Amino acid sequence: MTKEILVIDDxxxxxxxxxxxxxxxxxxxxxxxxxxxxxLEINKKLPDVAIIDVKLDKGDNDxxxxxxxxxxxxxxxxxxxxxxxxxxxxAVDSLKLGAFEFIQKPFSPERxxxxxxxxxxxxxxxxxxxxxxxxxxxxxxIIGKSQSMEKIRSLISKLGNTESRIFISGPAGxxxxxxxxxxxxxxTRSEKPFVVVNGALLDPKKYELExxxxxxxxxxxxxxxxxxxxxxxxxxxxxxEIPLETQAKILRVLIDQKFKRVNGSEEINASVRIISxxxxxxxxxxxQGNFREDLYHRLNVVPIFLPPLKDRTEDIPExxxxxxxxxxxxxxxxxxxxxxxxxxFYEYDWPGNVRELRxxxxxxxxxxxxxxxxxxxxxxxxxxxxxxxxSDNSDYENVLSYPLKEAREKFEKNYLTSQLKKHKGxxxxxxxxxxMERSALHRKLKTLGVKGVN
Numbered sequence: 001m002t003k004e005i006l007v008i009d010d011x012x013x014x015x016x017x018x019x020x021x022x023x024x025x026x027x028x029x030x031x032x033x034x035x036x037x038x039x040l041e042i043n044k045k046l047p048d049v050a051i052i053d054v055k056l057d058k059g060d061n062d063x064x065x066x067x068x069x070x071x072x073x074x075x076x077x078x079x080x081x082x083x084x085x086x087x088x089x090x091a092v093d094s095l096k097l098g099a100f101e102f103i104q105k106p107f108s109p110e111r112x113x114x115x116x117x118x119x120x121x122x123x124x125x126x127x128x129x130x131x132x133x134x135x136x137x138x139x140x141x142i143i144g145k146s147q148s149m150e151k152i153r154s155l156i157s158k159l160g161n162t163e164s165r166i167f168i169s170g171p172a173g174x175x176x177x178x179x180x181x182x183x184x185x186x187x188t189r190s191e192k193p194f195v196v197v198n199g200a201l202l203d204p205k206k207y208e209l210e211x212x213x214x215x216x217x218x219x220x221x222x223x224x225x226x227x228x229x230x231x232x233x234x235x236x237x238x239x240x241e242i243p244l245e246t247q248a249k250i251l252r253v254l255i256d257q258k259f260k261r262v263n264g265s266e267e268i269n270a271s272v273r274i275i276s277x278x279x280x281x282x283x284x285x286x287x288q289g290n291f292r293e294d295l296y297h298r299l300n301v302v303p304i305f306l307p308p309l310k311d312r313t314e315d316i317p318e319x320x321x322x323x324x325x326x327x328x329x330x331x332x333x334x335x336x337x338x339x340x341x342x343x344x345f346y347e348y349d350w351p352g353n354v355r356e357l358r359x360x361x362x363x364x365x366x367x368x369x370x371x372x373x374x375x376x377x378x379x380x381x382x383x384x385x386x387x388x389x390x391s392d393n394s395d396y397e398n399v400l401s402y403p404l405k406e407a408r409e410k411f412e413k414n415y416l417t418s419q420l421k422k423h424k425g426x427x428x429x430x431x432x433x434x435x436m437e438r439s440a441l442h443r444k445l446k447t448l449g450v451k452g453v454n
Contacts, residue, residue, distance in 0.1 A: 003120055004028040006047035008038045008066060009082070010057045014105070018051060021109045022116075035061035039069070043222060046074055049119050051112075054083040054090060064097065071098040076126055078119035082107070142175070142182060143322050144315030148307050152179060155304060160186030165254075167299050168277040170306030173355030176277040177237065179304060184233040189273060192232030197225040199241035207246040212253075214262040226259060229272045239276040239299065240285045244292060251295045274299065309350040309357060316345050319354065323361040336365040342377050348384050360384070367415060375435040382415065382434075413448045416441075420450070 005027050009015040012033065019029045030047065032038035034056050041047075050070055054063040067079050081094045084105035091102040100119045103112065142153050159166060160183060168176045177196065184194045202210050213224030225234060236242075242250070253259045254274070258267045276299045278285075285291040309316070317340035328335035338361070350356055364379050416430075423429040431441040 002026060002028050003048040004030065004045070005116070006030050006032065006038070006041055006050045008032045008034075008050065008056070008063065009053040010034055010055075011053070014053075018112070021112065025113065035066055038066055042070065042073070043216070046070070046077055048077070048123065049116060050077065050079045051116075052079060052081055054081055054094070055085060064094065067094065067097055067099055076123060078123050080112075080115055080119060141322075142179065143319050144312060145318065146312040146315050148312055149315060152304060152306070155302075156182050156186060159183050159302060161188060163273055165273070165299055165301045166275045166304060167282070167302070168275065168304045168306065169282065170277075170279070171308045171353055172279045173353035174306040174308060175354050176279075176306055177235065179306065180233070180235045180275045180277065183275065184273075187233070187273070189232045193229050194233050194235070195225055195229035196235045196237055198237040200238040202242070204243065207242065208249060209262050211246070211250070212259050212261055213264075215264040221261065221264075224261065226253065226270055226272060227268060231271055232273070234272045234274055236274065236276040238278055240278040240280045240282055240291050244290075247292045247295050251292060251298060254295075254298045309353045313346045316340070316357070319357055320345070320361060323358045324365065327358075327362045327365050331365070333365060333369060336361070336368050336376065338364070338380075339377055342380060344377075344381055344384060367412060378434060379415075382419065409448060412444070413450060416445060416448065417450055420445075 005022050007015055007018050007022070007029060008031070009018065010033050015031055015033065019031055022029045030041050032041050038052075050066075052063040052066050056062050056066075063081060063083075067081065070077050070079055075098060078100040079098065081091075081099045081102045082105060083090065083102070094102045100122065101115045103115060142149060142156070156179065166180070166183065168179055170176055181194060184190060197211065209222070209224065211224045211226060213227055214222045216222075236250075249259075253270050257270050259270055260267055282291060282296060282300070286293050286296050320338045320340050324336050324338055327333075352359070360380070360383055363383055364376060367379050368376055416434075419430045419434055420427075423433065427441060428438055431438040434441075436444070
């Protein structure tokens with residue numbers, strides 16, 4: 001598919017020249033002379049790559065503001081910043097904000113095309129990885145033979161062909177979205193979109209815009225989550241985080257089965273099935289006045305509760321084997337054989353629930369690729385020694401953005417640094433504990449650049 005490039009530069013000569021260069025290479029090219037024109041083009045359709053001049057003369061907004069806007073809409077769209085008045089700080093600031101590259105004018109066509117092709121290749125690789133991750137995630141099953149899991153599987157089978165609204169509760173990481181996806185998959189809406197909106201992540205100032213969309217004076221339409229899910233299923237995740245004022249508007253949509261975009265006049269049919277979730281006790285939220293009781297009754301037609309992992313430890317062996325297999329498929333690595341009889345798996349509280357267990361399996365799978373680390377149970381023990389480490393996804397997700405080799409190195413460095421600290425810098429004790437030869441550990445520490453090692 002031919003890639004679409006958006007070129008934004010207030011200098012018409014330079015803008016036209018760049019567009020001609022790109023069209024000669026068979027790219028689809030759109031152009032804008034200032035911030036406002038660029039926003040109109042972006043609202044019509046996001047480009048595959050944006051090339052933006054840092055300084056835009058007309059208006060109060062410049063290229064940096066445009067970079068921020070694009071990254072907020074979709075962080076995966078590569079942006080190449082260009083400038084004829086560049087300095088080091090300007091380049092650093094652009095890269096920190098997510099620019100793919102910063103090029104100083106004047107530049108040769110070859111240099112621009114080189115960066116552009118690299119940006120496209122990088123974006124394509126990210127998309128391929130996400131598509132693979134989504135494919136594997138969507139293929140996940142409800143795992144476990146505990147009574148609670150058997151009951152949930154039975155409910156999913158019954159609910160698939162109904163239009164009933166469903167409310168799924170349970171602690172964070174217990175698998176609420178997976179259950180919702182399974183219900184959608186078995187429904188008559190399965191060929192239509194499954195759209196997720198997280199109430200906790202929405203911009204508080206733009207709840208209605210995000211949910212219902214909007215119309216601008218130039219008749220540009222921005223579609224909200226209700227329209228994006230048309231004909232399919234809309235999962236409102238952490239619905240208790242949505243403010244009361246917006247709750248009232250959602251209630252009206254459920255009653256009328258139609259809505260209007262913000263600043264719009266057209267009534268749109270709300271042809272969606274609503275599934276909602278919360279990690280909080282919604283009944284308590286209602287009693288405390290944080291959630292509308294009338295909306296609660298509209299959403300809670302069929303309640304499903306997902307128990308924490310610590311209350312269904314009999315499912316852990318099956319979960320361990322299942323995730324180990326899935327992760328090996330995703331990363332193209334040898335499947336790690338975990339000791340499902342290891343007591344720590346059943347003694348640990350699992351504050352992050354099934355998500356935490358999955359994160360643990362992925363971490364161990366990567367770490368155990370080191371042929372010198374033979375004791376898998378010791379890796380498990382060390383990983384679970386800090387209860388917050390795996391349930392906090394921020395660092396975890398950052399590491400997953402790296403290629404396998406880099407991710408493995410980062411895992412190993414953190415792990416070995418932690419072990420050295422635990423053994424007060426004693427190489428021999430550290431090597432004995434983790435199951436490595438002392439000389440091999442020395443080499444590994446030097447290779448990873450762990451400080452304090454001669």
